[in-house]
Amino acid sequence: MPDFTDDDLIDIFGDRTYGRGLDYYQSGNVTDPLKINGVLYAEVWGSADEPYQTSVTIDEGGNIFSDCSCPFGDMCKHGVAVMLAWMHEPSSFMDGDRVIKSLESRSREELLETLKKLLYRHRGLIKEIGVSKAAVKNADISVIVKRIGRAINPGREYYDGSMLVNKLEPIMEETYALSSEGRRKDAAIVFLKLIDSCLDVLQDGIDDEADEIGDLIVECSEAFSENVDTLEEEAKEELIDPVLTSIWKDDWSYGLEDMLSALITRKNIDTVRQHFLKNIEANHDISHNRKGDIIKLLGDIYKSYGKPDEKVRLAEECLADKDDYARLATAKLESGDEVGAFVVVMRGLSEKEGRSVLLDDLYFDLALRLVDNKPELIDHRTSLIPALNILSGWFDAKRYAGVSGLFSKIGKLDELHETMIKCIKNKDTVAQALIYDGNVNAAIKLATDKPDLHPNVQFEIAKAAKNRGMEDEAAGIIRSFAVRKRHLWDRQLPSDELIELMISRSDMRTLRAICDQIISNKTVDIAEKMLPGLARRYPELAASLLKAFYDRMAVQVIANAARLIGGGMPEQMIDICMRKIMRDCLKSHSYYDDAMLLLKAVRDICVQGSMEQKWASIIREFASKNKGKKKLIGMIEREFGGI
Structure with a gap:
């Protein structure tokens, strides 16, 4: 076992718990210490009439986890007392491994005789070793659920994922035993409680860096699905709302929708649908993603049952925001109704506040499908709304392709450019869209009017200008960049090709002014970039930069x-x-x-x-x-x- 110091225990258990455990140890309250297979066991006397049964586990990484029969349950002062006894008096611990090894050499008769003596002296052991299949059959799941609550105890800030999983694994084993004995509904209830409780502690911010809690949730989800597969319709219906509650909590995408899928049958799918609709009506904070996942799940199942129209009807019943309109339009599109889908998208754009990436992209997808055969449906003024939405963030060439394609087809690309220049605040995005469409003149003018464009965007414009043979304009953009004051973290620089172009298209007087400004701004990185070209053409200017920044x-x-x-x-x-x-x-x-x-x-x-x-x-x-x-x-x- 790794060595520990008192400071280590303070860090692990906290000052207060450590202090109380130290008092217990110094008062001699630790009795019958035992070490078996790397686990420390002892009885620790406290305020109760009987000693508390305490164990301390130390894993290979040096993490300590204590368990105790006291009301606190774990990581308590009794665990501290046992650790202190091990640290300061390791020889006081009986070597249980050696005892077990000696038992291995005894005959069956000798072992039975020893066991009888133990049971006579410690009658409580009879209950522990007497657990059988009958005990599992008669187990009260309300007791198991309470144990989950005690194990979770979200107020324990020192928990991490590994510790919590260690506490829950015995409960999972019991739950698997319930399933093996045919108590599948009870097993499903416990697995669902484990999932729900783990989601709660994840929301509380427990440290689960290794994703051990996540793995446990996934395992319980799969076990739940296996257990409900053979349940009667009535039993499945009882589980619908609790499953939906867990799905709403799942912000980590653990795939809990599969549990709902396991509950759905041809007979109860409409009932599941009604439960779902009541849930979203009562809970307005439901995640759009989770809501969309379930709509898709139910829709796909309806489709597999030969009821594609029900998928559309379900989407119609869930209209609350723009994403819902996008889902309804997608359902109509899947059913082959392109015009109906486009009408829904138009309704979503005009009737609801806010924005939807799905709806904006779907608009251009459908408009491009319809523009040739149904041109009367496409209004360029309406098309500007989703276009400006798409351009309001960082430039995304893949998304903008649909915008550009539609406005090109309807002959309104120039109007789009004028509108985006006037309305979009993020001029970097505007410049990139102009370059995408080949409107280099407009991009150059934007770079001239807005010299604070992002450097990389300036370089893109300069490169596009150079490729069009507009070398003077390209050189002007790089000259403007070279004399600009920049933050220390602003490390973007033009390519060597653009620097050489700028030097070759500038006269001595202009370059001298640029060098003077670079020295004034103390921008050594652009000075380094310009040195080779200046040294070949105007050595005295290169020398001035070298002298200033060597x-x-x-x-x-x-x-x-x-x-x-x-x-x-x-x-x-x-x-x-x-x-x-x-x-x-x-x-x-x-x-x-x-x-x-x-x-x-x-x-x-x-x-x-x-x-x-x-x-x-x-x-x-x-x-x-x-x-x-x-x-x-x-x-x-x-x-x-x-x-």
Whole structure:
């Protein structure tokens, strides 16, 4: 077993419970301690006339779970007392494993004799070992349900999923036994109670990171379905409302609708439907998803029974919001009534407040089906309502395809663009829609009018402009981005291709102004991006950026830029490289590789400018100043030869 400290127990049980358990331990209240198969057992005397039977389980991960016959039930002061006894007096615990091993070598007669003596001295054991199939047959499920309530106890904040499942597993075993003995209705009731109680603690926020409670819910759901399969119609009807209640609680999509499916038959499907309608009428907080799942379930079952019209009628009875209209339209569409489905969608758009993704998408799906043969049904002004809904969030090309397709077919794409530019607040979405439709001019104007568009959207517009041969416009967008002040977390940058385009389409004066603004804004990332292109065209501008930001730039960037600029400005580039070495590369031997990269750049600049003597002087002086750094000197000698 892992070692524990008193602080560990305080963290697990809490200060108050630990303090009381410490008093019990120090008062000698722990008696007859025993360890069997990694579980600690003991009797702990408290305020009752008889000692409490306490056990402590410690799993492989070092998690502690205690169980007790006291009113508190588990994780109590008696469990603390047992743990303290184990921590401080492990030798006081009888080795139950050794006793059991010795029993294995005894004969049947010896074991029976020993058992008789135990039963005589401890008559309470007779009840425990006397449990039989008869006991299971006569078990009172109300008692089992109460035990579930005691085990759940949602006020216990220290519970996690594993602990709770450990407490419920014995109850599940008893419930499986009920099923084996033919008490299938009772077993179904208990399984349903387990599901309902577990959903309650999940809603209370219990820690179930490993999804152990979820697995238990799924297992109980499957067991419930197996048990109700053979029940009479009357018994099934009694379970409909409780099952619906559990389904409404299921915010985690555990598939509890399958339990309802197990209850449904040809005889009772209309009864189930009535229960469902009463439930949704009485409970307005029901999840749209759960409600939709059951409508689909009942509709599909009606369809399998050869009653597709009942699926439509059910959807009509559930009209309360836009999603309900979408479900009704879908039911009509499945029955082959495209026009009827479109009429329902139109009603949903015009009669109900709020929005529905399902309804908006369904509108364009149906409109595109009908526009060729029933053009009179399509009104472009009405079509703008779901179109603007779709464009009100982040741009979704798949959803927008239907919008674009319809307005293109009816010849109203320009009107759509004008409306979205005027009405949609999220101009990023508008710009992406314009690019999707190939309206690059409008997208460029939007980027000019709204320079605060998201960088990636700006880059998309610039790329689209470049691909259309509008290089000056593309360069203008990137120029606007380059001089913009940005947040530290705003790390998006144009592609190298767009940077090169911007530099090539800008004159010296414009680029100087851009470089001055970049230095003022301290946007080193865009400076790094522009260095290669500037170094090839306007070395003095690249040098100004390098001088301003060398202390924040990557060593490789400095070395590459210095080589490009060095032919025209060797002294400045050598100076910047040596400053960077002295400032950042001599702190530790872990930076010596960076120092070598910059020294190589200095050598290349000197060779390029026929300044070999200057290089020899630089490297000798540098080696002399750093002669104590033996690793660095060794690297210099290997790279540059004798100094």
